[in-house]
Amino acid sequence: MYKYDEYDQQMVDTRVAEFRDQVRRRLAGDLTEDQFKPLRLQNGLYLQLHAYMLRVAVPYGTLNSAQMTLLGDIADKYDRGYGHFTTRQNIQYNWIKLEDTPDILAELAKVEMHAIQTSGNCIRNISSDQFAGAAADEIVDPRPYAELLRQWSSFHPEFLVLPRKFKIAVIASEKDRAAMRLHDIGIRMVRNDAGEIGAQFYAGGGMGRTPMIAPLIRDFVPLDQLITFSEACLRVYNRYGRRDNKYKARIKILVHELGRDEYVRQVEEEFAHLLTQPIEPPLAELERIKAHFTGPAYDSAASDDLDLTDPDFRLWVERNTHAHKQAGYVIATVSLKPVGGIPGDATADQIRLMAKLAKDYSFDELRVTHAQNIVFPHVKKADLYTVWQALDEAGLSTANLDTVGDIIACPGLDYCSLANARSIPVAQKISERFGSAKRQAEIGELKLKISGCINACGHHHAGHIGILGVDKKGLENYQLLFGGSEGADTSLAKIIGPGFTEDGVVDAIEKATEVYLANKQGEERFLDTYRRIGMDPFKEAIYG
């Protein structure tokens, strides 16, 4: 994985020193909160419902074991013994003290991590496919391109004060595991007819109060124009994105209001202009970065055999592992969704255990997924049972990936100052209602996503079943949505009707699964059946 050079390290160290001084001035009364707030937000420090919250960036979701170990240590030393993995592949700590923050950032800098640009109207953490570098179906490892974009977007002077926040995802396989088209810019690395690698650009996607699926804006951008084209996309947005209304300030609104063709025309015009300027880094820089992402030293003689006599292990293998591009290896996903648990939360001990297992059995690598789980990308099949046993002892062996129990949920009103309703208790009740392995197997793939407000951090628009918590005259109320998807068949979920109480929405989901099972044909998923039979049978069962 990428290793900081002296410039990267100096930039991060300098920022820590700068923020340390800003915190000192704030505590001394030399800065007001109005003056300080944008400074702390630029360093990922929010003031949430109960305390300061620190969001630490995990670039394209990739971590090594030293970084993961430190994340666990920070949870113990500065927080309350746990961390929360987010839908942007980051980690958040909910109980941070302002005066501790510079020390935390200094410790993070020592393992090449930071919290820069995890807030504010700038280009946020670049996200990617959690199976990057390991997936059997990828064209190339997308992470070198994500890293190039990270370096371009970090402290980019022109894009630090955009009309609104800006999120980029980079993938390199046909199967989209990163909700790519629901990002401000989505990039898919592709190979053209001549066999050259380049980038396919989508722009203007997003969730929030106005969900949009990003349209394709360019089929192929050569690698030696990747940054220049990205710059053109951002420039047009920065120039014409609305700054008068924060609810209409995202690029999706600009692309929608201009129309895809006019936005593309302006981007191409700006691109042509920028090509006359020497802004593209030399390809040698990309090659330098790529050298950090060469695959690990696999054992070419590793056996493809797997002893599945332990039924619990077998279930976990079937549910939580994926094919690896290297024979004898698998990609293993650790679900952070135990029955009745809090989606995305892990204790300090669990975080450190996963770090150790990655060091011992996954070439020192882990990934954070946008579905709030953790991945060991390269596990030898011969080691898998040992890994599973260690996970099982630590309460991390839940076999529910992509099932109704593998719920994405934002922190909701239990933690978030923007939320209107709690998300986590709803997730817990659903996960308990559908807790049996038999039930989950019967229902199969069902992606359920819960947001506690219209900002949609819980991706409810992209859920096969989505739940949106709202405030109805001071009471929590939950709207139910069906038909969303974030994959190759990206679609936006639609509200099915009047909202429910917390218990009511759980009952409604149970009825929906009964309709699905009664109407399912062949290998159809819930989403497939819903798309075939439409909403009416579900509404009839739920509302009577």
Next chain:
Amino acid sequence: MKILTGNDLKTGAVIWWTGVGWSLDVNESADVGDHGAALAAREEGAQNVVGAYVVDGEKTAEGIRPAHIKERIRALGPTVRLDLTREASNPAAADWVI
């Protein structure tokens, strides 16, 4: 009653205006009447609180209860981690919040 609340500058903890200072306990809240905005400005200026604002509340036999669920959750802590709340030893602590 009108309650003044905000967050502690150093720790970020939720705090409530008592009439003479700030407390972590909502039950010690004072009724600020129409003086909330002026008090908030004064206390923020003195670095005693961050983001102070006034909320509606009610004095009940069990204690002072903010009117809105969001403020009740702020007063207690996360309903899904009672072990981290101000009433960690009370399994029914969330009952008055929800």
